Amino acid sequence: MRVDHIVTSGTFSLDGGTWDVDNNVWIVGDDREVIVIDPAHDADEILAAVADREIKAILCTHAHDDHISAAEALATATDARVHLHPADEPLWRMVYPEADYDPLHDGQTFEVAGGELLVVHTPGHAPGAVCFHAPELGVLFSGDTLFQGGPGATGRSYSDFDTIVDSITDRLLSLPPETIVHTGHGDSTSIGAESPHRQEWIDRGH
Template sequence: MSDIRIDKVVTSGTFSLDGGTWDVDNNVWIVGDDESCVVIDAAHDADAINKAIGERRLTQILCTHGHDDHIDAVSDLVALRPEAKVSIHDADRMLWDRVISDAPDGALSDGQTIDIGGAQLTVLHTPGHSPGACCFLLAGEGQLFSGDTLFQGGPGATGRSFSDFDTIIDSIRAKLLTLPPETVVHTGHGDDTSIGAEAPHLQEWIDRGE
């Protein structure tokens, strides 16, 4: 194990898509060591995120996907931390462009590795909740940041535009349930879970549908 620390900030705001708006609480994850860190999903409250970062250098803002509740604090956080580079998967640019006028600094790709504090995050492209949805695996620490792809109790919602139930099931089966069962899953909303806790329920999710 390295000296990686994982901090969680819960922020509150709204999610809007397909003409509807819902109140939501989001998990913002700050991953790094005592010197530098990355933020996974800059949601709602840049000041709260910035406070949690503290004196560390923010190197990157990594977006699990482009829904507005996961990226609506990106611009404000970059204004506070101009050294930070922002990355999202290209397949979610149509969602990004609805919220943020500036282009992201980089594009995430499946298998890409991101160095943080002596450890590595690996990008897992897991489409379904959105076309460009990604998870981030901190393999050496047994930690997965799943965004809205996998929650305690099943896959993320697929009933809205740009989402597909069969695709998210395929992503979870191929990319996530193959991880060690003790892998801790840090979700985009709600409580943590583990691969071992969720894997036995795959057929139940399929039978249940979206």
Template sequence: MIDRVVTSGTFSLDGGTWDVDNNVWLVGSAEEVVVIDAAHDAGAIAERIGGRSVTAIVCTHAHNDHVNAAVELAARVDAPILLHPADQVLWEMVHPGAPYTPLHDGQVLTAGGVELTVLHTPGHAPGAVCLHAPDVGAVFTGDTLFQGGPGATGRSFSSFETIIDSIRDRLLTLPERTVVHTGHGDSTTIGAEAPHLEEWLKR
């Protein structure tokens, strides 16, 4: 079972602030879910969760628009927050001193019988991860890969070359039919995006 909640708020980085809509993904079963990217509105996310238990709140990266509701939601649903430690600096900008459980590449998370494998995909952020759920034929990419190309890299510790390497080596090797559920906007597939790698390199 895959459920989406769209929440609205702002994204702030490098002195700029933009209005954004974020995809929050609930993955699991009618009894138990993992929450991917608790953005903006803990109340709306908790309402969609309903009576289901939450095994974890997973952050694909720590940009504020993907984590700003994580601490409140964790308290509401009594679940741990999981984040790759390479995003510690970004996390501290939003939730200074708040604890989280470190994610690592290759880690397997489970909820409601669905397994999600953590793929470390640095580039958009140092600790960016994607979550591959082969049993449901999906990968949750946060801001690493969108319909139409890779996510932007705007800080000195991020690089376009790194995100391209991550996409090529970690995502485009997945089956073409794999559905790509993104952090913003519409979903796509690996097969739809793979032919455009050379175009992205020329940008």
């Protein structure tokens, strides 16, 4: 079980604004099978990185359009199912009025390459935001919940600052400090690097 990674580029649109963004797409598995986390922007680029491996599942940390924009195309190309927390249904429907997904829930596990990914519901950046914890790898895939430098943005619709800080505090900071945090954008960090700064986030947020 290992982690592969590509960066895809496109736009993020919400609340009447559009921004250029680079997204991390995480591919977890081995030489035979993988799980794709956050299928952003370019299905062909993701398929090229997966190569001839089977995609067991397509997991979305949340339903902002930049994180799911290649989800339906990737699912159609591979017959893999897309999984999303149902609290993000309104955001999903902004992109896919008709396309379906499989609802995931806190505590659910996905098996791949002899290991597993555990779903951790971390609302705040979006109501259905989740992280995926891979204990065997000592890795957390945090989407836009936790970045190098603190919590993800909460200034737009469907987001809330106090909620995201509570999610990080209650669900993530209790993980081993050496846990590597692979984020939705930008560089990776660790639980140990971020946890000492919780009060700074709160002071900055208020």
